[in-house]
Amino acid sequence: VALVVRISIMTESGALHHSSNRLEKGSFRISWIDDVPFTQYLHDLFPTESRAVLSYADNELFLTTRSTIKANKLKRRLGITFRATHDVKNHLYFDRRANVIDIYHHTAFIKQQLRATRDGGDFSTPAPGIKAGALPRQLQLEVLDSIQGVLFPLSDPKCKMILKSLIHSCSFDPDIVNFEYGSIRRRPGEENIGYIYLTDRLSDLYAEVCNPQLRGWLERRIERKSGARCMMLATMIGIVFAVFLGMVSLAVSSYQTWIAYQAWQHPVAAVLV
Structure with missing residues (x-):
């Protein structure tokens, strides 16, 4: 009977034999119980x-x-x-x-x-x-x-x-x-x-x-309302950018300090012409 139904209306009518993955996807079958008329089954389907x-x-x-x-x-x-x-x-x-x-x-x-x-x-x-x-x-x-x-x-x-x-x-x-x-x-x-x-x-x-x-890790933690979402996202981007600039400034300062230290350790004698 299930095969006839599948051929005639192109849908599954078998009993509920499916994995949890099918349930999560929502593609589960609605079983046709013996005492339910076929018309009622189609209404439910x-x-x-x-x-x-x-x-x-x-x-x-x-x-x-x-x-x-x-x-x-x-x-x-x-x-x-x-x-x-x-x-x-x-x-x-x-x-x-x-x-x-x-x-x-x-x-x-x-x-x-x-x-x-x-x-x-x-x-x-x-x-x-x-x-x-x-x-x-x-x-x-x-x-x-x-x-x-x-x-x-x-x-x-x-x-x-x-x-x-x-x-x-x-x-x-x-x-x-x-x-x-x-x-x-x-x-x-x-x-x-x-x-x-x-x-x-x-x-x-x-x-x-x-x-x-919201699909990304960051998006899921930001409020879904568009105004608050944009404001929060802009704030976080600003913080990340400020941290990045701070790290760049620290790297440049460290390099300049190292150059000054090397110059102090190894002074170059003045060349008299």
Whole structure:
């Protein structure tokens, strides 16, 4: 059964057999208990949450958020890297310790599910999707849009270049750079996608950009608030610089004293012309 679930919805459904390292990373499995209906399991696996900014595509702050967390900005500002995951549940998971974001890269699979649920029926909830052998349609749209519209917008040459490099270096699905619209989206209603499944993870990335986690030994000991942090850092830099100048001055004075001592020990007789 676990294999069937994994093939049909591309996620693990086995029992909780994992190491403490997996727990620390957050990539643990949610077990499917025997007496729990599959629809309820999917609800637990992919919880929804509505937020004022990310859940409404016509919100101006929504566009600002999308622009802030593009892949090239995440790499430049935070040094974040990306790795492939085969489990859709781990999509956009941010591993802070490794400073890496998991990307569910099998876009060909997502597009095929979108084609299967494009015509007729309400596939916004798990129950109808199960009959069609598909994930909730809204989740599929969010996964695809978060890749090709948010992190790696195909209209942005820099982001597209990063995406192409991931195909070669991390074995991402080559289909990930192919944009499709009419064959997978309904009209009207799916021109712009609001988020209800991936809001937490997108918000997490946005918060990291606005208020980066302190990673260095020195940074972790300085107050996180920007004003106090800058003042403390400037003070410590000033102290270090003053100590350095003092050591240089001491070295120069010691050298001059040594020269004077040598001149006193070995006087040079005046040469009379």
